Amino acid sequence: MNQKLRGKRIFIAEDNSANRVVYTIILKLSGVIFDFDRFGKDAVFKLQGFMPDLIVLDLMLSHGTSGYEIFEEIRAVPELSTIPIVAISASEPSYAVPKCRELGFAGFIAKPIEEDLLVDQLARLIEGEQVWYLGERYGGEIKEDKEA
Numbered sequence: 001m002n003q004k005l006r007g008k009r010i011f012i013a014e015d016n017s018a019n020r021v022v023y024t025i026i027l028k029l030s031g032v033i034f035d036f037d038r039f040g041k042d043a044v045f046k047l048q049g050f051m052p053d054l055i056v057l058d059l060m061l062s063h064g065t066s067g068y069e070i071f072e073e074i075r076a077v078p079e080l081s082t083i084p085i086v087a088i089s090a091s092e093p094s095y096a097v098p099k100c101r102e103l104g105f106a107g108f109i110a111k112p113i114e115e116d117l118l119v120d121q122l123a124r125l126i127e128g129e130q131v132w133y134l135g136e137r138y139g140g141e142i143k144e145d146k147e148a
Contacts, residue, residue: 006030007032008032008122009034009052011035013040013043013061014061020036026119035050040061040069040070041063048080052083055080056088057087058089059091067087068099084107086106086121087108088109088110088111089111121133
C-alpha cells in the first residue's frame with residue numbers, strides 16, 4: 001500500500017461505524033497513527049493529548065454536534081489553530097464547500113469515501129495543499145487557479 005502517510009498522525013471525528021472501519025483499514029495499511037472521536041464532544045480534549053498532523057471532520061455527527069461547531073472549537077485553541085482540517089462529508093457540496101471555505105477548512109472530500117483516492121488526498125493536505133473533492137457525481141476535484 002501507499003506509504004505517503006507512514007508515521008503521520010491523523011485525528012478523525014466520525015460517528016458512522018462503517019466509515020470508521022474503512023478509515024481503520026486504509027490508515028493501518030498506510031502506517032498512520034490515528035485516533036477517533038465518535039460524536040465530536042471530546043474532540044478538543046482528545047486532540048490536545050494527540051496533536052495530529054491532520055484533522056478529519058464529518059460535518060453531520062449524531063447527538064446534535066456538527067463538524068462546523070467542532071472546527072470552531074478547535075480553532076479557538078492556540079496550539080491546535082494551525083493544524084489542517086478537512087471535512088469529509090455526505091453533505092450537499094454546493095452548500096458545504098462554500099461554508100467550509102469561508103470558515104477556513106483546508107478542504108472538503110465528498111462521501112462515500114473513495115479508498116483509491118483517500119491516501120493521496122490526505123497526504124496532500126498534510127503537505128499543505130488544499131483538496132476540494134466533490135465526488136465523481138459532482139465533477140470530481142476542484143482545481144485551484146494558481147493565478148487567482
